[in-house]
Amino acid sequence: MSDYTTILYEIDQANPAVCRITLNRPDKYNAIDRTMAEELIHSFRRVREEKAVGVVVLAGAGGKAFCTGGDLSVFPSLADHGNCLDWMAHQGADVGRAMAQCGKVIVGKINGHCLAGGLELALCCDLLYARQSAKMGTTEINMGILPGWGGTARIVRSMPLFRAREVIYSGRKDYTAQEMYDMGLLTRVFPDEEFEACFGEAVALIASKKPIALRMAKEVMACSTDGAPLETALAVERNGITWLVHSPDIQAFLDAYRQTPDRLTEEQKIRNQASDTR
Numbered sequence: 001m002s003d004y005t006t007i008l009y010e011i012d013q014a015n016p017a018v019c020r021i022t023l024n025r026p027d028k029y030n031a032i033d034r035t036m037a038e039e040l041i042h043s044f045r046r047v048r049e050e051k052a053v054g055v056v057v058l059a060g061a062g063g064k065a066f067c068t069g070g071d072l073s074v075f076p077s078l079a080d081h082g083n084c085l086d087w088m089a090h091q092g093a094d095v096g097r098a099m100a101q102c103g104k105v106i107v108g109k110i111n112g113h114c115l116a117g118g119l120e121l122a123l124c125c126d127l128l129y130a131r132q133s134a135k136m137g138t139t140e141i142n143m144g145i146l147p148g149w150g151g152t153a154r155i156v157r158s159m160p161l162f163r164a165r166e167v168i169y170s171g172r173k174d175y176t177a178q179e180m181y182d183m184g185l186l187t188r189v190f191p192d193e194e195f196e197a198c199f200g201e202a203v204a205l206i207a208s209k210k211p212i213a214l215r216m217a218k219e220v221m222a223c224s225t226d227g228a229p230l231e232t233a234l235a236v237e238r239n240g241i242t243w244l245v246h247s248p249d250i251q252a253f254l255d256a257y258r259q260t261p262d263r264l265t266e267e268q269k270i271r272n273q274a275s276d277t278r
Contacts, residue, residue: 006036008061009043011050017207019053019104026062031071032117037091044098054211055203056102058125059109060118066110066134067118092120092149099124100222103215107203110134110186111195115173120151123158126218127187129202130177131195136185142171157225159184212247216240 006025012018021043023030032040047056060066099106099121108125114136122128122136130136138147138155146152146168155164163183167175177189190198206214220240224233244250 004039004043006033007039007043009046011053015204015207016052017054017211018057018203019047019050019055020057020059021047022059022061023067024061025071026060026064028071029065029068029113030060030062030118031068032121033071033073034091036071037095041091041094041098044095044102047104048102050104052211053104054209054214055207056104056106057109057203058106058121060111063111065113065115065118066108067115067121068113069116069118069120069139092117095121096124096150096154103218104211105206105214105218107206109199110136110177113173116140116147117149117151120147120149120154123151123154127202127206128185129195129199130180130186130189132177132189132191134177135173136175136177136180137171137173138168139171139173141168155185210249213244216244 004024006023008020008022008024010020010022012020021040023032023036025031025033025036044056047053105127106125108122108128110122110128110130112131112134114122114130114134116137116139119136119138138151140147140151147155152168155167158164159167160183167183175183177186180186181189188198188202220233220237223236224230228236245254
């Protein structure tokens with residue numbers, strides 16, 4: 001699957017620490033069909049092996065939509081109970097697992113409409129930056145069903161409970177990005193005319209960090225938010241930091257200080273000065 005038909009997969013040539021995965025069905029508002037689901041699973045497993053990559057930007061092509069959910073072509077097949085279960089428990093669950101386990105910080109770039117299954121994809125991201133004009137919501141309840149790719153379960157872990165309930169129960173598709181931000185979902189909202197520049201700066205800042213440190217941070221925070229006891233999460237954190245400190249590049253960095261003890265004194269002076277100015 002080196003050539004995808006429904007998504008674009010690109011390592012940024014200017015910044016190899018960034019991989020861009022773009023839903024590429026703009027004529028269908030980037031709706032998810034079975035092919036796209038399989039290609040998303042493959043691409044997020046593929047990027048896991050990209051050692052230089054620390055950040056994945058997940059976006060939708062065309063500017064009109066990030067993603068509007070499941071493609072209507074899939075729905076007739078869901079009349080068969082087995083097909084329905086496979087769509088939810090296999091394709092849908094596997095997309096979420098591939099995103100969670102890719103070891104990269106996934107940054108959602110929310111343009112246009114982000115609805116139903118599209119919002120479920122967004123909920124699998126680590127960070128969400130939205131254009132001010134974006135519209136969001138979960139519409140499944142209008143058909144007498146619920147989000148089936150983890151949306152009902154994940155949204156209550158991503159925003160305050162009473163607000164998450166409103167999003168699910170109301171079936172609205174016209175929540176503005178600012179409303180969603182005020183309700184606690186999004187990372188930031190940028191004005192339309194500033195969005196590309198501000199989004200680029202945010203991605204560049206995160207991508208400037210060591211991929212292995214980003215990966216460890218993602219794993220520790222996932223452990224904590226997934227309901228592990230605090231002491232367990234703290235133990236994972238301690239082990240992660242210890243592992244990072246003993247990685248070859250960090251040891252090389254520390255060797256420079258060991259060989260020039262005066263640098264430690266200078267570093268302490270700088271910290272003391274910074275503390276005095278606060």
